[in-house]
Amino acid sequence: MLAKIREKTQGIIASVILILIVIPFAFWGINSYFEGGGSIAVAKVEGVDITQQAYRQAMEQLRGVDPKLLEDRQMRQMVLEGLIDQTLLVRDAENKGYRIGDARLGQMIRELPYFQRDGRFDPDLYQTLLRREGISMREFESRRRSEQMIGQLRAGLSDSGFVTEADLAGVVRLLAQEREIAVATIGTEPFLTKAVIGETEVAQYYQSHQDRFSTPEQVRIEYLRLSAEGLIENYRPGEEELKRAYAEEAGRYVAPEKRRASHVLIQLAPQAPEAEAKQAAAKIADIARQARAGNDFAQLAKQHSDDKDSGAKGGDLGEIRRGVLPKELEDAVYALKRVGELAPPVRTSYGWHLVRLTAHTPEKRKSFAEARKELTDLVRKRRGEERFLELSEKFRNLVYEQPDSLKPAAEALGLAIQQSDWFSRAGGSGLTAQSRIVEAAFHPDIRGQGRNSDAIEVGADALVALRVVGHRPESARPLSEVRAQIERVLREERAQAAARNLGEGLLKELRAGAKLEALAKAHGLKLQPPKSATRDQPAGLDRRIVEAAFQAVRPEGGRPAYGGVALGGQGYALFAVQRVKEQDLAKADAVLKDKVRKVLSARRGADYYANYRAGLRKAADVKINYDKL
Secondary structure, X not given: OHHHHHHHOOXXXXXXXXXXXXXXXXXXXXXXXXXXXXXXXXXXXXXXXXXXXXXXXXXXXXXXOOHHHHHOHHHHHHHHHHHHHHHHHHHHHHHOOOOOOHHHHHHHHHOOHHHEEOXXXXXXXXXXXXXXXXXXXXXXXXXXXXXXXXXXHHHHHHOOOOOOHHHHHHHHHHHHOEEEEEEEEEOOHHHHHHOOOOHHHHHHHHHHOHHHHEEOOEEEEXXXXXXXXXXXXXXXXXXXXHHHHHHHOHHHHEEOOEEEEEEEEEEOOOOOOHHHHHHHHHHHXXXXXXXXXXXXXXHHHHHXXXXXXXXXXXXEEEEEOOOOOOHHHHHHHHHOOOOOOEOOOEEEOOXXXXXXXEEEEOOEEOOHHHHHHHXXXXXXXXXXXXXXXXXXXXXXXXXXXXXXXXXXXXXXXOOOOEEOOXXXXXXXXXXXXXXXXXXXXXXXXXXXXXXXXXXXXXXXXXXXXXXXXXXXXXXXXXXXXXXXXXXXXXXXXXXHHHHHHHHHHHHHHXXXXXXXXXXXXHHXXXXXXXXXXOOOOOOOOOHHHHHHHHHOOOOEOOEOEEEEEEOHHHOEEEEEEEEEEOOOHHHOOHHHHHHHHHHHHHHHHHHHHHHHHHXXXXXXXXXXXXXXX
16 A cells, blocks of 8 residues: 555655654554663653654654655654654643543454454454564553544544634635636647657757656566465365364354344433432433333434434434443343333433333354355465464575575475566566565665565565566667657647747737637637636636636726636637626525535644644653664
8 A cells, every 4th residue: 555655645745744644543553652662762752762663663664655765864853753742642641631441442442443354353363463463452452542542632622623703704705706707728739730840859859858768777576475375275174174163263153132222311410419310210200101101212202312313313322232332221221122122211320211122133143054154264264374374484594595596495385486577666566566575676685686585574474585587777768769759749849839829929919908709719719608617616617727717806897807827738728707706605505614614623623733732842851862763
């Protein structure tokens, strides 16, 4: 994924943005960047060490974007600043009393997709992945808790952006303003056929644009791939293995019981006065009486429930899972035996609830026959993982200890040596699209000295070792090969310039008093009738024309305001702004107003959050050990 982002993301600023995304939300959460793992500190933040190991882990995130960034001093400083900010935010959230309860934390972890099999949380997979990363459950849960606390802190600030009616009116007025725009277009087609390109022009263009007509440096590699998937290609588990797995994984093949319920809530604070408590108890008892008398429960919820969200849906709480509702309410739901049954009123910290069971699917266990395909996939996957763990270290050692050939490793492990097509530093397809493979293939020790690469991780449970078997230096393509391409470019440039020159001349005539319709007719231009457009609804007009039209002066004295826009290969457009219509805020579209309010609020909230972070940093005691970076 990072390779794809890199292709679309250019320059130091774009890379910084990417890192600010990657660092705070890496797989194990933000605390992994400043907890444990190393005694050398690159910085001390209010007494908390940011270790050298943690800093290096953060820097390693850059490798998949562009390895050159690892050497950039400015980038290294920005990464460290990000870690310092995260440390301060965790500390401040804790000091402000932000907390994530055990039930909420457990629910969040169970919902993480990388701990699920077939859409359900798998405790064994959870423990296996944590062990693989060398982290305890307690440590991981602590890190997730800290990440969520920062999320709460950020949300509280980001959601606090207040937008005044004056702010809203100003922006809505701009966005809702309509301009009536007529357009005449000067195409490039007539000029393309008239352009005559000489040999001297072609040769000069070729000499001054050599970089456009060169074939980049390329390599071709041979490689070995060791993967869990490849190791089980011909493996088919036997009947006894499948039955043993079925017995060991009994819980995996049980579809859990499902319950759905509706409720009516009468709110009551835990420490409410006795009079209020009696009143609430009497009210829920009366609603229960009405429900048992046959009154429609959904209507009762809509009329009486203080839980307005569920009340609007007839009291529907959706599918109930253990650990989501307050325990008292959950126990009441699970005590009900049949659909439609009402539980006695139950008291929680929210108040009094009257709950009704609306759907029930009992627990169902898949038979061995029904689970056979899943069992086969499970046993094959586990066998592949086990074999990969057994052989991966041997693979690493063989390609390192026998650096002049991949054959010893291939023969020892029964792997096939494969070859790639030619590819450049921009990467190829398939395996050679991966940045780590490209980086290794063009490394001087590997490309220039004919050595094996080290084992390279190319995914979960997959290693590759490669060597370069072919090298083509960068070379210029001959003029004869690119002449037609150059002639086409020069014709297009000349046609665009001719259309622009004509357009700019006609624009002067328009501003001197000529009419757009008359000029369009005289020069055979394509004339579009006036259309009413707004900034975000261009009415079918080219957006470049609409943007220029909204930057133009207003029409005055009954005369349109004229302008022109170069459209590149499409030529040149002359436009006339004939009328401007302002939108009254009171009459503006409600959807537009709501959208603008949300955008303004979000931007203002983001500013609050940025200023808050800056304030934390300014007030903090931070010491940086630059010699350790």
